[in-house]
Amino acid sequence: MRILFVHPHGSNWMGAGNDITAIFNLMPPLGMLSIAAFLEARGMEVEIIDCYGTGHRGQGLVDEIVRRRPDAVGFSCTTSSFLEGYALAEGLKERLPDTPVIFGGAHACSVGVSLLDRFPAIDYLVLGEGEQTLYELAAASFRNVEKIPGVGYRRDGVGTLSAARELIADLDTLPFPAYHRLPDFPRRYALPLFSYPKAPNTSVISSRGCPYQCSYCDRSVFSRGFRFNSPEYIVEHLAYLNRDFGIRHVFFYDDLFTADRGRVARFCQLKEAQRLPVTYNCIARLEHVDAELLALLKRSGCWQVNFGIESGDPEVIKKHRKYYGLDEVQTKLAMVRRAGMRVKGLFMLGLPGESEESIRRTIDYALMLPLDEINVTKFTPFPGAPIYRDIRAQGEFDENWPLMNCMNFVFVPTGMSRDQLEGLYNEFIRRFYRRTRIHWGYTQMLWKSPGSILRFLRHLPEILAFEMKQRW
Known part of the structure; x- marks a missing residue:
């Protein structure tokens, strides 16, 4: 077959x-x-x-x-x-x-x-x-x-x-992904610009599922359970990528890489002991972070930690995910910076219940945080997310599947307009990145992430052409 x-x-x-x-x-x-x-x-x-x-x-x-x-x-x-x-x-x-x-x-x-x-x-x-x-x-x-x-x-x-399929209980029984079946791996593939110190690089998933119930997350593939690879499996996976493909940096694309404290600690200890020449980024939840864990991450080669912050308005957060105090967010992010790692904040605009005032609170809040970089997505109500069930009662929803990629405002909350959302989105990006501290951070990429600079320069004509089209 x-x-x-x-x-x-x-x-x-x-x-x-x-x-x-x-x-x-x-x-x-x-x-x-x-x-x-x-x-x-x-x-x-x-x-x-x-x-x-x-x-x-x-x-x-x-x-x-x-x-x-x-x-x-x-x-x-x-x-x-x-x-x-x-x-x-x-x-x-x-x-x-x-x-x-x-x-x-x-x-x-x-x-x-x-x-x-x-x-x-x-x-x-x-x-x-x-x-x-x-x-x-x-x-x-x-x-x-x-x-x-x-x-x-x-x-x-x-x-x-036919019938529901039981989840795979032991993820260590799965072979490593068939990277070798991609004809130009890893040369053709790369992580986001300025998010890695070394190339070639790639992404890895070491767990499946999530026990949390954020309103906007689709859990239809892996459900709400949380299963993960053992630390030994993960280290062997990284060693395989390094040995067979020359990979020098990975991004753990897990929703909850830091969820199991014992697993993360053991992974860090094993990786540090083996002196594996692969650095990494991961996504963490703020409640998992403390000084001891951050020291382990740093010593084992963690370069950047990403956090889902989503909003700077407490009422919006309470409506859509487990609440975490906004003052505590600032404290935890500062701890990551002091530990010597970059910090990326993940935000979402256009959630049900948002207004221009709440989005402006998010923008102002993001500018106060010790972030090196942000990613701002446009809320998209996917069919498998809890919020999808009554989304049309909370605003205008254009269920145009090709545009449902978190890069288009297919949903507009009650009381807002699509033009208003687009304007606030552009303002968020502009105000965050047009700051001296951020400019200096990217200047440092000349020696911190030289591969990103070379890639950026190689594609500069296409980037400039796109910018010109956007202006016109």
């Missing part, structure tokens, strides 16, 4: 102009790579087309899939890439009507089997963790699918779920 995995590009920008996001940030499709490695370890042939890395799109991509003549094709799609993936599936079905087409990923898991009632070119859905489900589907040659948990299929023409 030979399975071809396709990771469609979709819309990853703001609905107009050239998409230049790959210049700033291009990470490998880790979920797809994990499933591919699982199948490969059990004797199946796998191929991967990552459209972000190859540039394949449209009819040319259909031609390429047909040329390879796979036994089955699996698409992994976000909400914004789903319709592009489906257009490819339709083109494929016209050319290879007997080839099974399977869809998985965040959008399939959040919407569920109703997709089969609306999109006839899809034969099966893989819902939840995909490794064991897709293997069993392929091993059974797509027969008796109703007996395989985690499969969406049609019964009497209606989308139906």
Whole structure:
């Protein structure tokens, strides 16, 4: 059995102009790579087309899939890439009507089997963790699918779920992702500009799930449980990336890298003892942070810690996530800086209940914090998030899937306008980055992150061209 995995590009920008996001940030499709490695370890042939890395799109991509003549094709799609993936599936079905087409990923898991009632070119859905489900589907040659948990299929023409798939209890039983199936890894891939000291670099996921209940988070793939790789597995994973691909820095893309204190401490001790030449970034929750943990992170090679702050308005935070005192945020971030690591703050604008006044409080608050960098997303109500259920009662929602990528205001809270949100977003970015302290921080990147500077200069013509288009 030979399975071809396709990771469609979709819309990853703001609905107009050239998409230049790959210049700033291009990470490998880790979920797809994990499933591919699982199948490969059990004797199946796998191929991967990552459209972000190859540039394949449209009819040319259909031609390429047909040329390879796979036994089955699996698409992994976000909400914004789903319709592009489906257009490819339709083109494929016209050319290879007997080839099974399977869809998985965040959008399939959040919407569920109703997709089969609306999109006839899809034969099966893989819902939840995909490794064991897709293997069993392929091993059974797509027969008796109703007996395989985690499969969406049609019964009497209606989308139906076979049964819920149990979560993988021990993540250490999974092989490392099939990075080797990406034709230009790691050269083609890179973490966000100025977020790493060394290249080549990549991302790693060492846990699945989250026990928290933020209103805006989609947990439909891994659910609310929290499972993780052992410290020994993680260190071996980093050693493999360093040995086989020359990786010198990784970003732990886990929602809760620091959730289990014992795991993090053991990882730091092992990594420090082995003198593994790989630095890293991670995402932490403020309640997990203290001086002892930060010292461990720093000694083991942590370069940057990211924190989800979201808003500077206490009432907005209380409505959407576990509340954490705003004064304490400032104290914890200062501790990270004193420990010798960079600090990045993650914010979100346009949440239900926000107003111009609350967003301005967020902007003013962010300017007070000891942050080196920020990332500001535009709130997007994804189908699997708790807030999606009554989102239309809280404002105007344009459920245009290709634009649902956290880069467009598809939702406008009651009492606000889209133009108002865009203006506040631009003001936030402008006021944060047009400060002497931030400019000096980026000047230091000449010696702290020389690879970022070289990458920036290499793509300067494209960046300037985009800036000119935005102004006009």
